[in-house]
Amino acid sequence: MRIGELARRTGVTTRALRYYEEQNLLTAERSGSGQRHYAETAVERIHLIRQLYAAGLSSKAIAELTPCVIEGRATPELLQRLAAERNQLDRRIADLTHTRDRLDSVIDGASSNLHTGAPCPRDANAETRTDSYRLAGTQPRPEAAAG
Secondary structure, three states: EHHHHHHHOOOOOHHHHHHHHHOOOOEEEEOOOOOOOOOHHHHHHHHHHHHHHHOOOHHHHHHHHHHHHOOOOHHHHHHHHHHHHHHHHHHHHHHHHHHHHHHHHHHHHHHHHHOOOOOOOOOHHHHHHHHHHHHHHHOOOOHHHHH
């Protein structure tokens, strides 16, 4: 199939498909006139690539991991890398869960104040902590948020 059809079937742009090729995540045969032609298996590969990107993996990590995932080839080093990527995802999930729980708490407090007409209490330290985390590009940890 040609690049436009692959883009339509996978919901990605042709630019993204070309980028995947540049990153050695995807291959295409070239016609005599230079047009890209993809195998039917490219659709599933694109879905996998997008899932791995959504999970936060870099294109380099994806390129290293896809032979194992797609073709079933694994080495002890690759299995260690997969486990490390999984552990990193677990940490990110824990951070996101904590952030969601804090947001739920804020929503609950704001909803209660909405019903009583009381103003929301301001915590000057919370704003300072939030700004410092934002500037550092990190999320507050449970133990940091409590202090």
